[in-house]
Amino acid sequence: MDKREDPYSPGAGRAPFALTGRAQQTEDFETAVLRIESGLDARPLAFYGLRGVGKTVLLRSLYEKVKARKWITAIVEGRPGKDLRSLIGEELEEVLADLAKPKASQTVLKAVKTALSFLHLQVNTEGAFSLGLDLSSVDSSNAATGNIAGDFGRVVRDLSFAAEKSNTGVALFFDEAQEMSTEDLQAINTLAHRASQERYRLVLAIAGLPTLPGILAESNSYVERLYAYHELGPLSAEATAAALTEPAAFRNVEWTDGAIDFAVRATGGFSYFVQEFGSASWASAKASPINLKDARRADRLAQESLDTGFFKSRWTRATDAQKAYLQAMSLDGEGPSTTAGIAARLGKEPTALSPRRAELITKGLIYSPRQGAVAFTVPKMADFIKRQVTD
Ligand SMILES: Nc1ncnc2c1ncn2[C@@H]1O[C@H](COP(=O)(O)OP(=O)(O)OP(=O)(O)O)[C@@H](O)[C@H]1O
Ligand SMILES: [Mg+2]
Missing domain, CATH: 1.10.8 (Helicase, Ruva Protein; domain 3)
Known part of the structure; x- marks a missing residue:
């Protein structure tokens, strides 16, 4: 049939025509939104799953929902070498442009001014991003101390007060969270923790690879109970x-x-x-x-x-030595494989293979679901490798 009419959407982050099988996650998110709108608190959500299961499109669809409800919202994607301040900063500019109206209330203007201080520390030039508003008589919080947890917390708190005025809330989405630094994840966790204690009008959703729960748990000890975890598996x-x-x-x-x-x-x-x-x-x-x-x-x-x-x-991103490692893993099918088992297959000591394992993790090809074990980050990789060997 005519490819121009093909209604399917293979790719990364391409919204499918029908987002199916995610009713539970969507309902939990919508419940959180309604709880915030009625003055209650909401548990932050954490989604994790392999490459291509649909983390990004789920976050995007939730983002669209709060946007339609006129919430203050931002969606960011963790990338190596990019810190939270610059990621959030890029998104804040758009948020602030929406909020900064000359007739806005003092509470809204305060949030704008606080957020500007957060941005200005990043570009390091006063007034680099200007909204054409005179905020000199507006009171604000200092979000330019350089301590990301404190600064980020103050921005979100003031935005939350602004949202309260219109009976909406603030929704923040973090994709590829496993790529974020420990310091940045701690800032997000601290915010989530404080938000429930101090009743900020905040809904937070974070997504990443299956290593995410472990990474979060390592960053703050109370985190296991903080998030409502959802594993995104096959449909x-x-x-x-x-x-x-x-x-x-x-x-x-x-x-x-x-x-x-x-x-x-x-x-x-x-x-x-x-x-x-x-x-x-x-x-x-x-x-x-x-x-x-x-x-x-x-x-x-x-x-x-x-x-x-x-x-x-x-596959082509891997060196020959790394390919041998992946091949040894593929004998376990979808896995996980034990590092001891792989070492035995390759006739090496497990410690001798640690650097290779670390390189493959950095390349995003494998992850460690638990100590002493590794698995592929994409489904069916083992079958593909077997085809390469027999071809
Ligand atoms: N619930 C769903 N129903 C139908 N199609 C979906 C669903 N979720 C995702 N898809 C489709 O699957 C593909 C991958 O989605 P997406 O990019 O969101 O995955 P991901 O988990 O973010 O992957 P990665 O870890 O590589 O970023 C896209 O083509 C998308 O249209
Ligand atoms: Mg994605």
């Missing part, structure tokens, strides 16, 4: 079916039950694979309904597309 059979049939129905195209059953098995419910599969099925089918034969052909197409893009791009 259920129903959610996978809906992710395939709903976009097609929009184009008046149906799927046969046989094709759907096949797709559920072939994709394992991994969101990104489901989108690739949908797209490949669309390309394979001549007309509605998409049938089992189309789905079988799509499976080969989707696999080729994943092999040459998604998997290959990761």
Whole structure:
């Protein structure tokens, strides 16, 4: 069928036509929003899962929800070498431009002025980002002390007071949180902790790889009880079916039950694979309904597309020595593998392999789900590696 009408969205952070299987997470978030609007507190949320399960698109959809409710909101993505002040700073400029109206109340102007002090420390020039407002007579908090936890806390507190005036709240989203420094994560945790004690109107959602709960726990001791954790796993059979049939129905195209059953098995419910599969099925089918034969052909197409893009791009990042390590891991399938087992397979001492393991973690190819164990950050990587070896 016509590729120009393909309703699927394989990629990174591309919003799917139908965000399926995330009703529980969405409901918990909406409950948090309603609790804040009625003057109660809300537990921060932490989402974690492998590459491509749908962390970014979930955060984005929650972000859109609070935006529609006129909340003060920002979404940032952790990146190595970027600190919280600059990440939040980039987002704050837009937030402040919305808030800074000449007729705004003193509470709102105070929040604006506090946030400006937070930004100005970063660019280090007074007035580099100006809103064209005279704030000289407005009282404010100092968010330019250089202590990120304190400064960030004061900005959010003042923004929360501003939000209270319009009976809304502040929602902050942190994606790729495993990339953030310990200091920055501590600042976020401290804020979350204080927010519930002092009733800031704040909803916080943080997302990252499966290492996130461990990383958070290492940064502050009270964190296990602070967040409501949600593991984002593969979509259920129903959610996978809906992710395939709903976009097609929009184009008046149906799927046969046989094709759907096949797709559920072939994709394992991994969101990104489901989108690739949908797209490949669309390309394979001549007309509605998409049938089992189309789905079988799509499976080969989707696999080729994943092999040459998604998997290959990761594989080629590894050196030969690292590839040998990954190959030894792949014998355990989806894993995890024990570091002792890998060492035995490679005929080395575990300690001799520690640097290699560390390099692969830094490259984002593997992670350590617990001490003495490693696993792939992307689903089905083991199968891909096995194909490389037999090819
Ligand atoms: N719940 C869902 N229903 C249908 N499709 C989804 C769902 N979640 C994600 N997708 C699709 O899966 C793909 C990956 O989504 P996304 O980029 O959000 O994953 P991610 O977990 O953030 O991955 P990464 O760890 O690489 O950043 C996209 O093509 C997106 O459209
Ligand atoms: Mg993402």
